[in-house]
Amino acid sequence: GAVVSQHPSWVICKSGTSVKIECRSLDFQATTMFWYRQFPKQSLMLMATSNEGSKATYEQGVEKDKFLINHASLTLSTLTVTSAHPEDSSFYICSASTGYLNEQFFGPGTRLTVL
Amino acid sequence: AQTVTQSQPEMSVQEAETVTLSCTYDTSESDYYLFWYKQPPSRQMILVIRQEAYKQQNATENRFSVNFQKAAKSFSLKISDSQLGDAAMYFCAYRSANQGGSEKLVFGKGTKLTVNP
Numbered sequence: 001g002a003v004v005s006q007h008p009s010w011v012i013c014k015s016g017t018s019v020k021i022e023c024r025s026l027d028f029q030a031t032t033m034f035w036y037r038q039f040p041k042q043s044l045m046l047m048a049t050s051n052e053g054s055k056a057t058y059e060q061g062v063e064k065d066k067f068l069i070n071h072a073s074l075t076l077s078t079l080t081v082t083s084a085h086p087e088d089s090s091f092y093i094c095s096a097s098t099g100y101l102n103e104q105f106f107g108p109g110t111r112l113t114v115l
Numbered sequence: 116a117q118t119v120t121q122s123q124p125e126m127s128v129q130e131a132e133t134v135t136l137s138c139t140y141d142t143s144e145s146d147y148y149l150f151w152y153k154q155p156p157s158r159q160m161i162l163v164i165r166q167e168a169y170k171q172q173n174a175t176e177n178r179f180s181v182n183f184q185k186a187a188k189s190f191s192l193k194i195s196d197s198q199l200g201d202a203a204m205y206f207c208a209y210r211s212a213n214q215g216g217s218e219k220l221v222f223g224k225g226t227k228l229t230v231n232p
Contacts, residue, residue: 038158042225096220106161
């Protein structure tokens with residue numbers, strides 16, 4: 001139980017294009033989903049927290065117009081990187097929880113490379 | 116703001132031996148959770164062990180145990196009988212348990228554990 005999937009697992013795109021990453025909770029309803037970013041050999045940094053049906057809460061320094069997050073259902077959240085640039089290349093990880101202060105279950109991550 | 120510090124960027128251990136990974140944290144909250152996560156080369160984050168701050172008893176999960184020193188704000192992870200599959204990055208993390216507090220996980224920078232055969 002408590003499986004979280006991400007799609008795609010890796011993506012390569014050209015500079016200036018937009019990329020959408022999906023995060024799904026497969027066997028539970030996720031009221032809250034979290035998006036993290038991890039640069040090579042570094043730790044995970046929280047980008048934003050999204051609650052189903054509400055606007056995402058972004059961490060300080062994260063551009064909300066560049067990283068669009070939608071949490072339209074209890075099993076799906078999407079992260080769209082708009083007008084991607086090479087510096088956006090990173091590993092993006094989502095996690096999901098069943099409720100406030102409940103355990104977070106992590107997805108396998110998506111590697112984004114912007115050429 | 117809460118911070119988590121892992122002072123050992125890399126550690127190594129011989130197979131079947133015991134290793135301890137260090138973690139300290141800073142917070143003004145009284146109620147919180149502490150976690151150790153494992154990230155193998157696949158990059159999938161795996162929860163290893165969790166400790167509630169209000170519990171004095173140290174958490175244990177099979178070969179993994181913690182030494183939680185609340186007053187010292189220290190939370191070390193001991194891996195006994197190390198196995199090759201234990202090789203990974205290990206992240207210590209903090210999360211508030213206060214009602215109305217943030218749900219976010221604050222991670223340390225990680226410790227890369229190598230297990231030598």
